[in-house]
Amino acid sequence: MAIRLCAVEDLAKGAYTRATFGDKVLAIFRSKDGNYHVVDDICSHENVSLTAHNQPNLEDFVHFTNDYVECPSHGAKFSFADGAPTLPAFEPIRVYEVIIENDEVFVEYEA
Ligand code: FES
Numbered sequence: 856m857a858i859r860l861c862a863v864e865d866l867a868k869g870a871y872t873r874a875t876f877g878d879k880v881l882a883i884f885r886s887k888d889g890n891y892h893v894v895d896d897i898c899s900h901e902n903v904s905l906t907a908h909n910q911p912n913l914e915d916f917v918h919f920t921n922d923y924v925e926c927p928s929h930g931a932k933f934s935f936a937d938g939a940p941t942l943p944a945f946e947p948i949r950v951y952e953v954i955i956e957n958d959e960v961f962v963e964y965e966a
Pocket of ligand 1: 898899900901902903926927928929930931943944
C-alpha cells in the first residue's frame with residue numbers, strides 16, 4: 856500500500872522529519888542532493904530513535920548524508936541503499952522504497 860508522506864517541497868534539502876503510523880515511526884530524510892530516504896526510526900543496536908525522537912539531548916548528533924544516516928547514540932551508520940550497518944550495530948534497519956509522483960512523496964508500506 857502506498858502511503859503519502861508529504862509534498863516534495865515540504866522538506867528542505869538537508870532536513871529530516873518523522874511520520875507515525877500506529878506504533879511505527881518512520882524517519883524521513885531529504886539529503887543534500889534532493890533525494891528522499893525513508894527508514895524505520897529505530898536503531899538496531901539499542902532500539903533508540905535515529906532522529907533523537909524523545910532524546911532531545913541528542914538532536915545535535917543526528918547526521919545523515921546522501922548515502923547513510925548515523926545513529927546519534929553510538930554512531931552506527933546505516934546505508935540508505937539497504938539498511939546495512941556499521942559497528943556497533945550488527946542488524947540492518949528497514950529501508951522503504953520511496954516513490955515520487957506529481958511532486959508528492961510516498962512509500963510502499965506494509966504494517
Ligand atoms: S543505539 Fe544506535 S549505535 Fe547504539
